[in-house]
Amino acid sequence: MKAFYNLLKPPNHADLYARYLWRLRLREISIRLAQISLLLLLIGGWEVGVRLGWIDPFLFSSPSRIASLFVQMITEGDLFHHIGQTALETLISFLLGTAGGTIIATVIWAFPWLARVLDPYLVILNSMPKVALGPLFIVTMGAGFGSILAMGIAITIIITTLVMYSSFQGVNPDHLKLARAFGATQWDLFRKIIFPSSIPDLIAALKVNVGLAWVGVIVGEFLVSKAGLGYLIIYGFQVFNLTLVLLSLFIVAICATIMYQAVAYLEKRLLRHRWTE
Amino acid sequence: MVASSAIQLDNVSKTYISRHNQVTAIRAVSFCVKPGEFIALVGPSGCGKSTVLSLIAGLLQPDEGEIRLFGEMVKGPSLRTGYMLQHDGLLEWRTVAENIALGLEIRKEINKQRLKQAHALLHELGLGHADQYYPSQLSGGMRQRVALVRTLALEPDILLLDEPFSAIDYQNKLFLEGLLNAILQRNEMTAVLVTHDLEEALAMSDRVFILGGQPGAIQRIIQLPEEIRALKPLEARSHPLFRPLFHELWQEIQQPHSFHKEDIR
Ligand SMILES: Nc1ncnc2c1ncn2[C@@H]1O[C@H](COP(=O)(O)OP(=O)(O)OP(=O)(O)O)[C@@H](O)[C@H]1O
Numbered sequence: 001m002k003a004f005y006n007l008l009k010p011p012n013h014a015d016l017y018a019r020y021l022w023r024l025r026l027r028e029i030s031i032r033l034a035q036i037s038l039l040l041l042l043i044g045g046w047e048v049g050v051r052l053g054w055i056d057p058f059l060f061s062s063p064s065r066i067a068s069l070f071v072q073m074i075t076e077g078d079l080f081h082h083i084g085q086t087a088l089e090t091l092i093s094f095l096l097g098t099a100g101g102t103i104i105a106t107v108i109w110a111f112p113w114l115a116r117v118l119d120p121y122l123v124i125l126n127s128m129p130k131v132a133l134g135p136l137f138i139v140t141m142g143a144g145f146g147s148i149l150a151m152g153i154a155i156t157i158i159i160t161t162l163v164m165y166s167s168f169q170g171v172n173p174d175h176l177k178l179a180r181a182f183g184a185t186q187w188d189l190f191r192k193i194i195f196p197s198s199i200p201d202l203i204a205a206l207k208v209n210v211g212l213a214w215v216g217v218i219v220g221e222f223l224v225s226k227a228g229l230g231y232l233i234i235y236g237f238q239v240f241n242l243t244l245v246l247l248s249l250f251i252v253a254i255c256a257t258i259m260y261q262a263v264a265y266l267e268k269r270l271l272r273h274r275w276t277e
Numbered sequence: 278m279v280a281s282s283a284i285q286l287d288n289v290s291k292t293y294i295s296r297h298n299q300v301t302a303i304r305a306v307s308f309c310v311k312p313g314e315f316i317a318l319v320g321p322s323g324c325g326k327s328t329v330l331s332l333i334a335g336l337l338q339p340d341e342g343e344i345r346l347f348g349e350m351v352k353g354p355s356l357r358t359g360y361m362l363q364h365d366g367l368l369e370w371r372t373v374a375e376n377i378a379l380g381l382e383i384r385k386e387i388n389k390q391r392l393k394q395a396h397a398l399l400h401e402l403g404l405g406h407a408d409q410y411y412p413s414q415l416s417g418g419m420r421q422r423v424a425l426v427r428t429l430a431l432e433p434d435i436l437l438l439d440e441p442f443s444a445i446d447y448q449n450k451l452f453l454e455g456l457l458n459a460i461l462q463r464n465e466m467t468a469v470l471v472t473h474d475l476e477e478a479l480a481m482s483d484r485v486f487i488l489g490g491q492p493g494a495i496q497r498i499i500q501l502p503e504e505i506r507a508l509k510p511l512e513a514r515s516h517p518l519f520r521p522l523f524h525e526l527w528q529e530i531q532q533p534h535s536f537h538k539e540d541i542r
Pocket residue numbers: 293294295300301302321322323324325326327328329
């Protein structure tokens with residue numbers, strides 16, 4: 001408490017820099033406090049609303065119901081199984097989609113003729129709603145893990161290809177000219193100039209793909225799965241257990257945020273020294 | 278075959294062709310540069326100065342004519358040339374030390390001794406303390422010095438400079454001109470400098486080639502007198518013969534279509 005008081009105590013009037021820092025700190029604290037209060041207010045309002053009968057608990061459940069279901073499922077032990085299943089599917093399709101897209105982009109960069117040939121196909125595939133391919137995946141790969149992965153990959157790979165290809169093409173021509181003057185081969189150019197230049201765009205693609213992979217996997221689970229958070233959502237909906245639906249949604253939100261933060265951390269590590277234009 | 282010239286162009290023409298048009302950048306350009314000589318290449322924008330430099334660097338192939346470096350035909354980027362551009366082209370994700378190693382890495386000439394030499398050069402240019410910095414932490418003048426070290430680390434016999442000092446402030450430019458001059462003389466390097474700065478052209482070089490016309494051709498060559506050539510770039514600028522030469526060069530560039538064929542050799 002003493003430490004907290006010291007944080008808020010205004011510094012000496014004369015020290016401009018200290019005062020500046022102090023004001024900055026106050027602002028940070030006020031923002032955090034407001035965020036936490038808003039959360040508590042929403043949850044509290046929801047709970048109170050249900051108890052006073054303003055909100056129908058059958059449709060909107062209530063925080064206490066969700067919390068007790070959470071505790072119950074943890075003690076029974078199957079919640080972690082569902083979370084693990086979905087997180088694993090998402091992680092794999094996110095990584096494969098991003099890596100696959102980058103590899104395809106590399107190949108079409110190396111063979112410009114191929115890039116021209118594939119151009120209309122990529123455009124069509126990109127505008128296509130990938131989740132509509134679901135039935136095709138199910139008949140070819142069966143109603144299981146494979147189809148879910150395929151869905152997660154399909155939704156990330158094309159956009160990654162397009163983003164990375166245009167990033168490879170946007171590399172500073174002076175860098176290429178200099179490297180060529182040093183005697184660089186195509187492979188040297190790719191390895192030393194083009195790929196490293198494109199890392200900021202790769203990270204941007206990773207960030208987008210985190211969200212997209214979740215979409216693909218959840219939709220995949222809606223269609224075929226016997227386990228996972230998407231399955232819990234669709235199952236909860238079918239038996240009209242909205243508490244289960246909402247609990248699963250919260251968990252999806254938390255997991256997706258954790259993955260996004262991991263990418264953001266990676267970005268901070270990798271892009272420390274670049275200009276942010 | 279004994280080569281008496283470091284760079285030799287014979288009737289070199291280059292046309293850029295694209296889907297919508299074709300531009301002949303230079304036509305029938307011939308000249309010789311002796312080993313150890315410093316040539317400045319000047320002329321109005323678009324007359325083909327950068328094209329000439331890219332051709333010598335082996336980045337472009339001539340459509341007609343041939344180019345020889347120390348008697349050898351140029352077929353692609355040569356190990357004997359070093360190339361520098363207006364923009365330093367430093368890679369933002371590499372430290373200064375890693376940036377100056379880039380050329381050595383690509384040429385697979387990287388070893389302890391070469392790196393040590395490159396670092397010695399970095400020290401000489403006053404950047405010994407900065408080798409773990411990233412380019413974003415350096416000023417424009419410092420960045421261009423790093424780019425110079427990166428090029429010199431390859432120990433080229435011929436240095437090709439495309440407006441290397443045009444994006445940095447006047448003070449830094451004078452400083453770098455002096456440094457470059459000293460390094461070139463010490464290593465007996467041949468250099469071709471493209472510049473828009475006529476003072477710089479006269480202060481640094483042994484001969485000034487004036488390129489002009491569309492397509493570009495050599496319009497005139499100005500030989501600098503021994504008195505000025507012996508001086509450092511900064512001192513050359515205040516030599517009594519300097520102003521008249523500057524005027525002559527200025528006049529020549531103002532009237533782009535007067536060819537003095539007899540001056541060319
Ligand atoms: N890659 C290219 N494709 C098509 N045309 C080009 C290309 N590079 C140069 N040109 C044309 O060739 C001519 C000579 O260009 P170049 O860059 O050699 O001129 P420059 O003397 O270096 O000009 P500046 O002083 O502006 O740098 C110009 O008309 C230019 O438009």
